[in-house]
Amino acid sequence: MKKTLSWKFLSLLVVTVIAGYYLFPTLSGRSSLPSLLPPLLPRAERLNLGLDLQGGMHLVLEVVTEKAVENTVDRLIAELRREAEKENIPVERMTREGLDRIRIKLQAKEGLEGLRRILKNYSNLQQSGGADPAELVLSLAPGEMKRLQESAVRQSLETIRNRVDQFGVAEPHIVQEGDQRIVVQLPGIKEPQRAINLIGKTALLEFKLVAEDANVAEAVGGKVPEGDELLYMRGTNEQEKTSKVPLVVQKRAVLTGDLLTSAQVQINSQTNEPVVSIEFDREGARLFGEATAANVGRRLAVVLDDTVYSAPVIREKILGGKAQISGRFTTEDARDLAIVLRAGALPAPVNIISNLTVGPSLGLDSVEKGVRAAILGGVLVIAFMAVYYKLSGVIANLALLLNLIWLVGALASLRATLTLPGIAGIILGIGMAVDSNVLILERIREELRLGKTVRSAIDGGYDKAFLTIIDSHVTTLITAFALFLFGTGPVKGFAVTLSLGVIFNLVTALTGTRVVYDWMTQRWNLKTLSI
């Protein structure tokens, strides 16, 4: 009996010490604990506060995955057209229909055989005949569409993470949610609008030849020649107003940004304005050289996300794969542009579907008020218990304290993020802890009223309260589990804190206080109990 008691006491102590270890950085205000015992214990770090508590930005992005599929199919069309040209198969028309279908019409049905030979190398395409004998309809193989969409979301996530890292945000949190959503959390961010621009930009960089022979006025009216497209050039006038100059360019890009190796901000010595200078890899440099050599005297448009930044005249063949993007940037604009170019383009555009920004002052204010209120509430409860149940109330208070230390310690060790709903979970957990203790104490009182001895009243009280406590805790766990499965973000946090609180509470209420009573009854021969 004595031996098991000290074992129980020891294990409670060990758990509390571990919880205290994890709590230390949070309480002492240090960001992390100096690694005293690096090989033995994992690093303890300060408890993360949610954005509602410390301020920051919470973005939910939806990746337009259909666009990624369209882009892939468009790329396939361009590739097929090139191969058909190589094999001398005269193509009348090759167009994308809907999301993933390609309709190819040849000038003569004799070419079909050659086309089928080419298609043998495209296992991701499925063929079916068209209405016309010279027609062929292709579509993506089953499963291919889903794979493309999934990889688009994954790539977007990587790219956004890259951009945020280069932008420099402490402890960003970027995760996928559901099939096509990405959640970005940036704690403590000061320029939310800049961050949105940085994250939401597709950043597809293209170099396109200006179609000088096209009639711009007609194109604006809606008559764009086939193979060309109408774009607008970013304002370059002296006033601050952004003007839009229409420009017709060839649809086919000479070169795209995916062959970039670096992008840096430089100051143009002539205009004294910041520009972004970029550099291509060897393949890019070769393509750039060829394209410029073949088009000396023509204008080359620098296009980012369908906006023309500049369209300088090619004066000579450009070797070495270096180019510049200018366009009346502020230094910050230029820096952010360099970041997105380095991090690469998003495979598909993203839409921001939710943006929650909490200023640091509001967050701090609500933390301070919340903490002050919670402390007062806690003190009231502790005082009430001590007055109402006397010594037994004090013992129960010890269990409550233990429960709180364990719970917050566990949250810190799990690197959980504490949010307002999370605090609600803690409050409910403490409420349940109070309830368990009250249940036990009331049962002990009942037993004492029946005239039992202190020892057997304590045993009887715990035994009878046991099942009730188990039942009420398990039902709460069931609700918490359902919330965890179906809840999002903050509700999930609530579920986690609540479940932890419930589990710890089972231990502290049922064994934590009992250790004290057992110790008391063994030590002294109690005739009466202060309850």
Next chain:
Amino acid sequence: MIEILGKTRIDFVAWRRVAFVVSSVLCLLGIVSIIQIGRGAANLGIDFAGGTSVQLKFSKSVDLSQVRALLAENGLKDSEPQQFAGGDRIMVRLKRADSGQIGMAQRVQDIFSKGLPDNPFVVEGTNEVGPAIGKDLQKAALWAIAISMLGIIAYIAWRFEFKFGVAAAIATLHDVLAVLGLFMLLNREITLLIVTALLTLAGYSLTDTVVVFDRIRENLRGRRKESLGEVINMSINEVLSRTIVTSLTVLLVLLALFVLGGEVLHDFSLALIAGVCVGTYSSWFVASPIVYEWRTWERAKLQAPVKVKAKG
């Protein structure tokens, strides 16, 4: 020992008819507010309905009518500017109709920095939610409630009896509905934090019910001559002091949060305070009486198989 209550002999079961009327009204209110939510007519926070809210802290106190005029001038007529104590803090809310797209928060800020150039402000918070998110949240919340109800019925049915499980689930649902209805009456905004409060009170109310049920089960075992109604009354009276002590302590914390917790926690703690009161009421007057009615009805059916229409 200090006792709030001595031995009590309150006849809870006798009050069940009155309680059923009261509860029906409460539930009806809740159902109406759910219908309102479904129709989009409820005062849903923008995290559910979609829209934009911007909270600004100006360096000097601002005139609300001027703010309203500025917004209207700039084509945001349906916005609801709100002023907080002190007069220097303003919250502008735009429901979905006004702001289909993200970026409205910036527009609101631009309006004020141009319109009130001599009164600079800091942005305390913005929230922009597209409509798709709100729909998803609503669906997730409904699923969570449905699954947890089933789980609770299953567990209590296994530990006690099927009737007890159903009664506990009904009582819990009743409490959530009642507080939801109360919020509709007070025209408080239903936000994600309020939903969390509803779930919290569901957990609390359930615990309360289970404690009473546990005592009923215990007393049913040792029962000799007492009727079911007497056992139920006895059980509720026996756990009465526990219920009151627990509710009081929880209320102490909640009142502290309500008074001192600041705006963010204000509605949240209000919901929980209402929840504790309704939850305590329902475990006395809803959950156990349902078990009572159900058992009596079943008994009558068994004893008089000819008379199918038994009256409870």
